[in-house]
Amino acid sequence: xxxxxxxxxxxxxxxxxxxxxxxxxxxxxxxxxxxxxxxxxxxxxxxxxxxxxxxxxxxxxxxxxxxxxxxxxxxxxxxxxxxxxxxxxxxxxxxxxxxxxxxxxxxxxxxxxxxxxxxxxxxxxxxxxxxxxxxxxxxxxxxxxxxxxxxxxxxxxxxxxxxxxxxxxxxxxxxxxxxxxxxxxxxxxxxxxxxxxxxxxxxxxxxxxxxxxxxxxxxxxxxxxxxxxxxxxxxxxxxxxxxxxxxxxxxxxxxxxxxxxxxxxxxxxxxxxxxxxxxxxxxxxxxxxx
Amino acid sequence: xxxxxxxxxxxxxxxxxxxxxxxxxxxxxxxxxxxxxxxxxxxxxxxxxxxxxxxxxxxxxxxxxxxxxxxxxxxxxxxxxxxxxxxxxxxxxxxxxxxxxxxxxxxxxxxxxxxxxxxxxxxxxxxxxxxxxxxxxxxxxxxxxxxxxxxxxxxxxxxxxxxxxxxxxxxxxxxxxxxxxxxxxxxxxxxxxxxxxxxxxxxxxxxxxxxxxxxxxxxxxxxxxxxxxxxxxxxxxxxxxxxxxxxxxxxxxxxxxxxxxxxxxxxxxxxxxxxxxxxxxxxxxx
Numbered sequence: 001x002x003x004x005x006x007x008x009x010x011x012x013x014x015x016x017x018x019x020x021x022x023x024x025x026x027x028x029x030x031x032x033x034x035x036x037x038x039x040x041x042x043x044x045x046x047x048x049x050x051x052x053x054x055x056x057x058x059x060x061x062x063x064x065x066x067x068x069x070x071x072x073x074x075x076x077x078x079x080x081x082x083x084x085x086x087x088x089x090x091x092x093x094x095x096x097x098x099x100x101x102x103x104x105x106x107x108x109x110x111x112x113x114x115x116x117x118x119x120x121x122x123x124x125x126x127x128x129x130x131x132x133x134x135x136x137x138x139x140x141x142x143x144x145x146x147x148x149x150x151x152x153x154x155x156x157x158x159x160x161x162x163x164x165x166x167x168x169x170x171x172x173x174x175x176x177x178x179x180x181x182x183x184x185x186x187x188x189x190x191x192x193x194x195x196x197x198x199x200x201x202x203x204x205x206x207x208x209x210x211x212x213x214x215x216x217x218x219x220x221x222x223x224x225x226x227x228x229x230x231x232x233x234x235x236x237x238x239x240x241x242x243x244x245x246x247x248x249x250x251x252x253x254x255x256x257x258x259x260x261x262x263x264x265x266x267x268x269x270x271x272x273x274x275x276x277x278x279x280x281x282x283x284x285x286x287x288x289x290x
Numbered sequence: 291x292x293x294x295x296x297x298x299x300x301x302x303x304x305x306x307x308x309x310x311x312x313x314x315x316x317x318x319x320x321x322x323x324x325x326x327x328x329x330x331x332x333x334x335x336x337x338x339x340x341x342x343x344x345x346x347x348x349x350x351x352x353x354x355x356x357x358x359x360x361x362x363x364x365x366x367x368x369x370x371x372x373x374x375x376x377x378x379x380x381x382x383x384x385x386x387x388x389x390x391x392x393x394x395x396x397x398x399x400x401x402x403x404x405x406x407x408x409x410x411x412x413x414x415x416x417x418x419x420x421x422x423x424x425x426x427x428x429x430x431x432x433x434x435x436x437x438x439x440x441x442x443x444x445x446x447x448x449x450x451x452x453x454x455x456x457x458x459x460x461x462x463x464x465x466x467x468x469x470x471x472x473x474x475x476x477x478x479x480x481x482x483x484x485x486x487x488x489x490x491x492x493x494x495x496x497x498x499x500x501x502x503x504x505x506x507x508x509x510x511x512x513x514x515x516x517x518x519x520x521x522x523x524x525x526x527x528x529x530x531x532x533x534x535x536x537x538x539x540x541x542x543x544x545x546x547x548x549x550x551x552x553x554x555x556x557x558x559x560x561x562x563x564x565x566x567x568x569x570x571x572x573x574x575x576x
Contacts, residue, residue, distance in 0.1 A: 067421060141346065
């Protein structure tokens with residue numbers, strides 16, 4: 001593997017994330033999914049999110065979610081789990097989630113030929129990550145789920161395994177860097193491309209904790225008083241992003257640049273359509289479906 | 291500059307690891323798991339994984355880091371058809387009490403003082419669960435009221451918290467389990483690569499492929515010795531692990547770290563000498 005090829009794979013990893021992320025992340029903002037969880041009796045927004053994304057791990061308590069989701073206030077997770085599993089089992093939540101995903105995909109994907117070709121491109125990418133699950137708990141849990149047979153559900157599942165696999169690598173990069181989760185959120189906001197208020201409310205940190213993390217960043221010289229990253233703060237953040245891309249490279253390296261760009265070309269119009277219709281543009285740092 | 295807290299973190303790790311890890315080799319624990327309906331290799335995965343909940347193989351493969359997924363999948367979720375995580379946890383804590391209660395005997399003062407110091411350390415790491423799922427799961431287990439079980443519970447929290455940090459460093463380095471195990475075997479004289487391979491369930495082919503990658507990268511020599519680069523890489527992982535584990539000792543200071551080791555060390559020496567651990571190096575590397 002030459003340095004050039006490695007650099008290319010890292011770039012492909014970032015570009016694929018940028019294009020494909022909305023095809024996974026819309027589910028967290030989809031009224032249809034929320035309605036299905038509510039039909040099961042899980043009505044609170046936070047509980048829906050934690051239960052739906054964690055269900056692949058099984059009926060876990062708050063700990064594994066705090067550990068793997070990384071940047072949520074543990075107090076909020078504790079109010080949602082394991083309480084959610086007394087309302088609906090992980091299997092029921094997963095069934096609802098997959099049905100909601102298939103419903104949205106069904107409205108968007110109008111061409112079975114595109115779906116088939118995308119599935120063919122994604123299959124070897126998923127095979128490439130299957131033996132690389134050490135240190136990647138969310139991806140490992142999703143990869144253990146029975147592979148759906150219906151094409152749209154299979155497409156959702158493959159994109160989700162790859163997305164969580166990258167996310168687990170990102171969490172490992174952040175953990176190995178040693179940065180506090182609330183500080184990470186501040187650096188996210190400073191980096192732009194994400195709605196600060198939505199991020200703050202969804203992660204549910206109390207005001208004093210939120211302010212203390214920002215003060216710590218300023219104290220260390222990583223953030224200015226008005227909330228911009230300093231050179232050292234930006235460099236630290238960039239190092240984490242670079243590590244994340246390097247750790248996410250394996251499946252895209254296997255596909256090679258041509259198949260990566262073909263995959264993006266195929267799915268881009270649908271990712272853009274979902275991004276536009278779901279109104280989640282301000283929630284996906286690093287992804288604009290392009 | 292030497293980071294004293296990182297040094298203390300490493301020393302504490304060396305002292306408390308047998309105190310946590312004996313349970314994986316304790317025949318009394320094995321009998322209790324048998325009675326709970328879990329036998330053989332599944333005992334390890336179900337007892338250490340129980341705090342995660344009734345999970346399948348994925349979260350265990352990921353958080354334990356260096357076991358072959360086929361081995362884990364042969365044990366989980368099957369074990370949860372025979373027992374519950376709560377029953378496994380109860381069996382585990384009872385087995386710990388069986389061994390540690392006679393070990394500490396009537397030295398309640400040492401147990402009480404160690405518990406106080408451990409409580410302070412556990413309080414420091416409590417808000418540091420992000421990225422540390424195995425620790426976070428164990429932190430959700432209700433703290434036992436009995437002092438002996440409580441001491442082991444707190445030692446276990448510190449141990450899994452450090453271990454999760456170690457896994458994050460290994461993952462962020464992009465090092466794969468079969469590579470880590472062979473680097474470990476080359477660096478430590480205790481266990482051969484072949485022993486580690488069979489303990490962790492990997493095939494000869496998987497190990498050979500990983501060895502080839504290590505030789506290609508110049509970390510292992512053709513005859514399986516660590517190269518200078520391999521040694522440096524391993525040292526970098528260990529150093530970063532120590533730094534990530536340093537916070538309690540940075541907050542509490544070196545006197546607390548020293549006092550805790552002083553209190554526990556004689557009992558750890560007795561425990562290791564008692565044959566519960568055939569060899570201290572039987573403790574899983576990660």
